[in-house]
Amino acid sequence: MSDIKMDVVSPERVTQTAVQLAGLMIRTSNLAEQHTATQKIAPLWQRYFAERVQTHRDGQLMYGVYYDYQSDMDGEFSLLAGTTATEAQACDLTLIAGDYLKFSAQGEMPQCVINLWQQVWRYFASPKCEYQRCYLTDYEVYLDSHRVEIYIGIKPLT
Incomplete structure (x- = not known):
């Protein structure tokens, strides 16, 4: 198994615009x-790779x-497992615009x-975490076959 490199010590706060996506859903x-x-995520991705990639x-x-x-x-x-919607595809979901924390890894x-x-x-369970998840939209972006970013929607700081 290859080494997995992560940047989780200090995730980056980013503002995301709305993005229209098309794909398969469970x-x-x-x-x-x-x-x-009872797993559905792995079969969803298998189906996505077979039908859409x-x-x-x-x-x-x-x-x-x-x-x-x-x-x-x-x-x-x-x-939703998918990609950005094209003119030829209907939008299945709009990624909610807002503030997110970005976590990155490769492996x-x-x-x-x-x-x-x-x-x-673990980050959000830590008493040192100053952010709260909003549980509206979170997402993964697969940059290539060995790099992923996870974006977690957060509530505004008060």
């Missing part, structure tokens, strides 16, 4: 994802967008993104 929970019989334009990024949260990371949520997929999510959860 509804699941983190609890369901812990059991092979070959239609990507050069340089077009892949997104994994988490949205429609029932409550927080313990409730159900929806996931062997899918373990790299799994490890990065664990770092994200």
